[in-house]
Amino acid sequence: MKKIIIILSLLIFGVNLHGFSQGNTTESSNRIIKFYPNPASAFINFDFLRSYDVNYTLFIFNFMGKKILEIKNTPSRINLNLDEFYRGIYIYQLRDKNGIIMETGKFQVVK
Numbered sequence: 001m002k003k004i005i006i007i008l009s010l011l012i013f014g015v016n017l018h019g020f021s022q023g024n025t026t027e028s029s030n031r032i033i034k035f036y037p038n039p040a041s042a043f044i045n046f047d048f049l050r051s052y053d054v055n056y057t058l059f060i061f062n063f064m065g066k067k068i069l070e071i072k073n074t075p076s077r078i079n080l081n082l083d084e085f086y087r088g089i090y091i092y093q094l095r096d097k098n099g100i101i102m103e104t105g106k107f108q109v110v111k
Helices: 002-012
Strands: 033-036 043-048 057-062 067-072 077-081 088-095 101-109
Touching: 033 088, 033 101
Parallel strands: none
Antiparallel strands: 033 043, 043 077, 057 067, 057 088, 088 101
């Protein structure tokens, strides 16, 4: 039952299951965001590689699908402090001004 919930969460949030554990290494030429370090303990950086648009919104969800953070009008680089994050897997979504998902991925917090 738990596996079914996790898989449904992945499908709902549009996470590509191919290369899921690889972070930024798959399809790097199509990426808009580079994020590092992964796994992260104290902070994680999100750098925009191409197609930077100030109207992007970055969403962070925990693995159960609860929205943890929303950053509107994103700068070209985000340094996210992870002090308030629990250990685990998090999913990010980058959406344009119309709410269309431009990119999605996951990162791990280890403490």
